[in-house]
Every structure is written in C-alpha cells, then in structure tokens.
Amino acid sequence: MAGDRPRTKINAWRPAVPGIAEVFHAHFTEHAYPAHTHDTWDLMILDEGSVDFALDRHRHGATGTGVVLLLPPGVSHDGRTVTASGFRKRVLYLDTTVLPERLAGSAVDDPLIEDVLLRHRIHQLHTALHHPGDALEAESRLSFVRERLHFHLDALRPRQPGPEANRLATTLRELLDSRIPGGLSLQEAATILQAHPTHLIRCFKQTYGLPPHTYLTGKRIDRARRLLLADWRPADVATTVGFHDQSHLNRHFTRHVGTTPGRYATAARGVTTAPAHSRQ
Structure with a gap:
C-alpha cells in the first residue's frame, strides 16, 4: 500500500578525502527543512523529483537531473518537497579549502548551475566515494569538480598541458611506481611536483593515455x-x-x-x- 511506503531514506558518512566534510544521500517524500545555515558549501544533484528552496530570502525551484545546486556557507536557506513522490538527492558538504568563502556572493546570485559536465563529474565523485580504498580516484574527481565550480563562480579556465607535460607525467609515474602498496595522495604529488592537481592529471593522461589513479x-x-x-x-x-x-x-x-x-x-x-x- 502507498501508505506503507517509507517517507525518508538516508545514508550519510564522512569520507577520508580532504575537503569533503560529509556525504549525504536522501530520498524524501514528505519533508521540509527549516531555515538554517551551514559552515560548508552544499553541493547537490537531484536523481529524481523536484525541490523548492529559499536562499537568502529568494525562492528557487529545481526539477530533474539536469541541474546542480550550490548553496554557500553562512547563508540562510530552507528546502521542501514539491510533489507526493518527493525527491532523491546526493549532497557533498565541501569545506572552504575547496571553495573560498569569497565566492559566496556569486552562488547567492545564481545557486542553480545547468552544466552537464559538472553534473557528470559530481556523479563520478559520488561513485568513487562509495569505495574507501579509492582515495586517489576520489581526490582526482574532487579536483575536477572544484575546477569546474571555479569556472562558473569566478571564470577561471583550466590550463592546458604544454611542453612540461611529459616531464611532469614521467616524474609522477616514477612516484607512483615507488609507492604502489602505500599509494600517493594527489595533494602530495602536486606539492612535490609543484603543479596544480588537475594540470598534473591532464599531463599524465596526455602522456600515458589514462589518469594516475587508473x-x-x-x-x-x-x-x-x-x-x-x-x-x-x-x-x-x-x-x-x-x-x-x-x-x-x-x-x-x-x-x-x-x-x-x-x-x-x-x-x-x-x-x-x-x-x-x-x-x-
């Protein structure tokens, strides 16, 4: 019977990935969040249904899987279901090492981002986060999500590999070969090689045809x-x-x-x- 259907189903955990404070998956059929704030960025994708929310006293609505919601830290927002079937969402709570608070104004002005590539990258990150042993992959996925968000919020375009690509890729491969059992974090590799994480991944993939985690x-x-x-x-x-x-x-x-x-x-x-x- 329809009345026996669970009204709320949630799954939440804190992954061992720097920058991600919490992962939250939920299916709400009848729920309304009161107005509240977070210390983190709220990065959400819908897998089903519609949600209505207010951000800084302005109401917004999102429907379907083609949009990304980004709510900044310290700004009041609420949320509620729109239809009887509710909505299913996946949320990443990102700390300010991923996105600085100075970008909050841009997110308040337009919290809905229609970007198929960004949505796909967030989905890939959620998939990687289900497996705690794939830390390098999750770090890499997060780095590309961060890069795409910066593109939208402050028009930063990614740097493309240049003459330095083969040198960086070769050195990174040597690092990975020396750390096969213990692994290597993306941030550690970027610090050692003095290169931006996503640039390092692009150089490696251009040279060897696959990303470092693979x-x-x-x-x-x-x-x-x-x-x-x-x-x-x-x-x-x-x-x-x-x-x-x-x-x-x-x-x-x-x-x-x-x-x-x-x-x-x-x-x-x-x-x-x-x-x-x-x-x-």
Whole structure:
C-alpha cells in the first residue's frame, strides 16, 4: 500500500578525502527543512523529483537531473518537497579549502548551475566515494569538480598541458611506481611536483593515455596476479599490494581480469599441477 511506503531514506558518512566534510544521500517524500545555515558549501544533484528552496530570502525551484545546486556557507536557506513522490538527492558538504568563502556572493546570485559536465563529474565523485580504498580516484574527481565550480563562480579556465607535460607525467609515474602498496595522495604529488592537481592529471593522461589513479590500480593488479600465481591467499594479496581489503581487490581484479582472484588462483593451480602430457 502507498501508505506503507517509507517517507525518508538516508545514508550519510564522512569520507577520508580532504575537503569533503560529509556525504549525504536522501530520498524524501514528505519533508521540509527549516531555515538554517551551514559552515560548508552544499553541493547537490537531484536523481529524481523536484525541490523548492529559499536562499537568502529568494525562492528557487529545481526539477530533474539536469541541474546542480550550490548553496554557500553562512547563508540562510530552507528546502521542501514539491510533489507526493518527493525527491532523491546526493549532497557533498565541501569545506572552504575547496571553495573560498569569497565566492559566496556569486552562488547567492545564481545557486542553480545547468552544466552537464559538472553534473557528470559530481556523479563520478559520488561513485568513487562509495569505495574507501579509492582515495586517489576520489581526490582526482574532487579536483575536477572544484575546477569546474571555479569556472562558473569566478571564470577561471583550466590550463592546458604544454611542453612540461611529459616531464611532469614521467616524474609522477616514477612516484607512483615507488609507492604502489602505500599509494600517493594527489595533494602530495602536486606539492612535490609543484603543479596544480588537475594540470598534473591532464599531463599524465596526455602522456600515458589514462589518469594516475587508473595507472596505480593497474600496477596493483599486476602485482596481485604474480602473488596469486605464487599461491598467496587473496586476502593477504589485497593488503600487500595496496587494496583496502579483499572486497576492494575483488572488484578491481574482476574488472581488469574478468574473474575473481580466488578463481584465478584456482585455475592457475589446476594448470601447474596437471600431468606433463596434458600440458603439451
């Protein structure tokens, strides 16, 4: 029965990604926020439905999945459902290391951003944040979200790779190769190489055809394959090569190799223990 349908469903957590104070996913069918403020930026995308809200005493409405809502810190706002089906939203609460408070005025003037690329980048970031072992990917996704927001709020355009691209990419690859199990944060790499995070990622992708986080994952998978062939247990392999846990290894290994680590190891044992005539 319709009356038995849950009115509220939420999921919230604090990821280990600098700059993100909270991730909040919710489905509201009957809810109205009172007027309040945040110390953080409220970056929201809708996955379904419509929402009506006031920001600095001016009312706005958003419908569908084609818009991004950005509410600045320290500015009063409320929110409420519009239809009986309510709305589903995903929110990132970003601190002022991601966006400075000086940009709040631009966001108050126009809190609704129609930008398909920005919306897609936010979706990619939310996907990465579901997996705590993918910190470098989440940092990279956040860096590109930040860059796009700056483009809208203060017209900053990204710098394109120049003659320095191959040098930066090569040095970053060497850093990643030396840190395969422990990993490397994007901010640490940017500090060491004295380059802007998104510029560093663009240089790496231009040179090697893939972003740094994908390269690092591939190197970890290569090491995992060698250890599995040496009869290591998948759980031990996962932590040795730098994955968060066995589930994290399983997800990436299956995507790269087409089977789970356990099945891969079992298949390898079957070949190496087979009689000599059967391997000819």
